[in-house]
Amino acid sequence: MASAARVDLDGNPIKPITMCMIGAGGFIGSHLCEKLMSETPHKVLAVDVYNDKIKHLLEPASLPWADRIQFHRINIKNDSRLEGLIKMADLTINLAAICTPADYNTRPLDTIYSNFIDALPVVKYCSENNKRLIHFSTCEVYGKTVGSFLPKESPLRLDPAYYVLKEDESPCIFGPIEKQRWSYACAKQLIERLVYAEGAENGLEFTIVRPFNWIGPRMDFIPGIDGPSEGVPRVLACFSNNLLRREPLKLVDGGQSQRTFVYIKDAIEAVLLMIENPARANGHIFNVGNPNNEVTVRQLAEMMTKVYSKVSAEAPLEVPTIDVSSKEFYGVGYDDSDKRIPDMTIINRQLGWNPKTSLWDLLESTLTYQHRTYAEAIKQATSKPVASS
Ligand SMILES: NC(=O)c1ccc[n+]([C@@H]2O[C@H](COP(=O)([O-])OP(=O)(O)OC[C@H]3O[C@@H](n4cnc5c(N)ncnc54)[C@H](O)[C@@H]3O)[C@@H](O)[C@H]2O)c1
Numbered sequence: 353m354a355s356a357a358r359v360d361l362d363g364n365p366i367k368p369i370t371m372c373m374i375g376a377g378g379f380i381g382s383h384l385c386e387k388l389m390s391e392t393p394h395k396v397l398a399v400d401v402y403n404d405k406i407k408h409l410l411e412p413a414s415l416p417w418a419d420r421i422q423f424h425r426i427n428i429k430n431d432s433r434l435e436g437l438i439k440m441a442d443l444t445i446n447l448a449a450i451c452t453p454a455d456y457n458t459r460p461l462d463t464i465y466s467n468f469i470d471a472l473p474v475v476k477y478c479s480e481n482n483k484r485l486i487h488f489s490t491c492e493v494y495g496k497t498v499g500s501f502l503p504k505e506s507p508l509r510l511d512p513a514y515y516v517l518k519e520d521e522s523p524c525i526f527g528p529i530e531k532q533r534w535s536y537a538c539a540k541q542l543i544e545r546l547v548y549a550e551g552a553e554n555g556l557e558f559t560i561v562r563p564f565n566w567i568g569p570r571m572d573f574i575p576g577i578d579g580p581s582e583g584v585p586r587v588l589a590c591f592s593n594n595l596l597r598r599e600p601l602k603l604v605d606g607g608q609s610q611r612t613f614v615y616i617k618d619a620i621e622a623v624l625l626m627i628e629n630p631a632r633a634n635g636h637i638f639n640v641g642n643p644n645n646e647v648t649v650r651q652l653a654e655m656m657t658k659v660y661s662k663v664s665a666e667a668p669l670e671v672p673t674i675d676v677s678s679k680e681f682y683g684v685g686y687d688d689s690d691k692r693i694p695d696m697t698i699i700n701r702q703l704g705w706n707p708k709t710s711l712w713d714l715l716e717s718t719l720t721y722q723h724r725t726y727a728e729a730i731k732q733a734t735s736k737p738v739a740s741s
């Protein structure tokens with residue numbers, strides 16, 4: 353039986369397209385490729401320097417979508433094949449970036465080159481060849497909230513006008529240059545401005561995505577298992593690593609910063625809507641997050657400790673958290689966003705998208721994955737070698 357024709361939000365049939373996905377081997381890219389292969393007829397030219405997170409989609413050759421995904425091992429810094437791939441595609445999605453906060457103040461040059469300089473040719477090739485671009489920016493372009501500059505006791509701090517982040521109204525507030533944390537946000541902001549200007553002056557069809565802490569399976573790495581022992585991933589993987597190793601979760605500067613977390617599978621639905629509804633998505637900047645899932649980092653640590661205990665059937669640690677200073681944890685030049693609540697008006701109006709998954713549920717499925725994937729490897733890595741007799 354033929355499956356029903358897929359239609360866009362305006363009832364028009366969706367034509368299969370080819371997309372050039374740069375950074376397809378990363379966390380978001382792997383989930384997007386999975387969705388595109390299992391639920392759509394589209395083709396993906398997957399560009400990355402790594403493919404471990406999409407190996408299951410590339411092999412064996414008997415997979416039903418084998419003729420719809422091709423991996424190209426390309427470093428976009430220095431590879432002339434990039435323009436050819438962009439020309440072959442209808443749409444380019446740029447996910448490539450250094451995007452782990454531990455790098456922003458310790459490798460600021462790499463961070464700025466990766467998030468600005470390396471993205472320049474992508475924007476240029478799309479503009480020159482009249483190709484549509486979906487560019488991944490970040491919620492970090494908002495920096496700190498206006499409210500964070502008010503006195504601690506000010507009642508205005510409770511007014512959403514002082515902390516809810518709106519694409520078309522909120523200012524971008526970064527710290528001083530010596531706080532190199534902001535190297536990433538500043539590079540992302542400038543590339544957003546460039547994409548926007550290409551749209552305004554040269555007619556580039558673009559969409560800019562500002563992810564608000566998307567989390568789920570395959571995010572980053574577990575230090576010493578599938579990434580460097582001394583590496584510092586984003587908070588989900590840091591806390592997962594602590595839980596797997598039965599060590600206290602480290603709360604940077606008391607864990608007072610607030611974040612809203614959205615489940616990767618909810619967020620990928622939003623990206624698919626952007627891909628398949630160009631008339632509604634072009635020319636827009638979209639916050640993609642879950643305003644209902646706000647916690648302090650301390651509350652996140654407490655919740656992850658409870659959820660991990662449930663999914664692993666291990667008793668929680670007696671001392672589940674310890675405080676560390678940001679200087680000790682990240683080094684000189686670290687700074688932080690105080691609070692990140694996305695305004696959802698634009699994505700709601702244009703694409704009718706809403707996140708569904710609660711923080712508890714998304715942590716339960718993610719920590720179940722972390723436990724299944726890593727618990728045994730950690731046990732082996734930490735078990736002492738048996739002394740020979
Ligand atoms: N995950 C989030 O919550 C989040 C939040 C805000 C912004 N973002 C943005 O979304 C994008 C994807 O993030 P992610 O979480 O999947 O990160 P990720 O690090 O898992 O993925 C990025 C991928 O880009 C690849 N890449 C980097 N430089 C490259 C180069 N020169 N050539 C080829 N490939 C290169 C990396 O190998 C990696 O696979 C990034 O632009 C990031 O800034 C993500």
Ligand SMILES: O=c1ccn([C@@H]2O[C@H](COP(=O)(O)OP(=O)(O)O[C@H]3OC[C@](O)(CO)[C@H]3O)[C@@H](O)[C@H]2O)c(=O)[nH]1
Nearest residue numbers: 451453490492565585586587590602603604609649688
């Ligand atoms: O062991 C840890 C690790 C981190 N923290 C604190 O948690 C907060 C969140 O940290 P993290 O997820 O690493 O990153 P950010 O939310 O600050 O930044 C990301 O947001 C989006 C993105 O652009 C890409 O993902 C990236 O820049 C933070 O307050 C840490 O200090 C901790 O306490 N313990």
